Amino acid sequence: MAKDRTDGKRVGLAAPPPEPRRALTMRSLGALIPAVSRPAFRRHPAALAQVMTDWAEIVGPDLARCTVPRRLSAGVLTLGCAGPVAMELQHLAPELIARVNRSCGPGTVRSLKLVQDMVAGAAPPPRPVRRDPPPPVPIADMQDGPLKDALAALGARIRERDGRR
DSSP states (O other): OOOOTTOOOOSOOOOOOOOOOOOOOOOOHHHHHHHHHHHHHHOOOOHHHHHTTTHHHHHHHHHHHHEEEEEEEEEEEEEEEOOOHHHHHHHHHHHHHHHHHHOTTTTTEEEEEEEEETTTTHHHHOOOOOOOOOOOOOOOTTTTSHHHHHHHHHHHHHHHHHHHH
């Protein structure tokens, strides 16, 4: 246990860390942003966000349909691709790297890492088939207006759904 000295200070304990200084003056928001954004950009580089948002423009619509940028770390861009597209990407790697670097700045990407990813090549879900709306259900004891029209259309959809079961 620490002993008290004659001057009231304890011996044998480390001094508590000093309190962080708080600025009591006004500072611009621009001065605070680097300290706040640095940890976020360390985990997810800004170049990756740009690559992900502009991917279709960088590689073209054909390759964008079957590839997805997954990660950018230490100059290595990880691409998720489906099936035999990986072979084509290996041949196109120098051109893709040049396109990404042209878009995001020189030296952003030095190599590609290809990962088999079935989601990248998945076809978009089919669009539902639009049919003509069923004839509205007649409602005799209600005033004409938008509420009556909406309820009649709702009744028609319910009747149609029950008929399909």
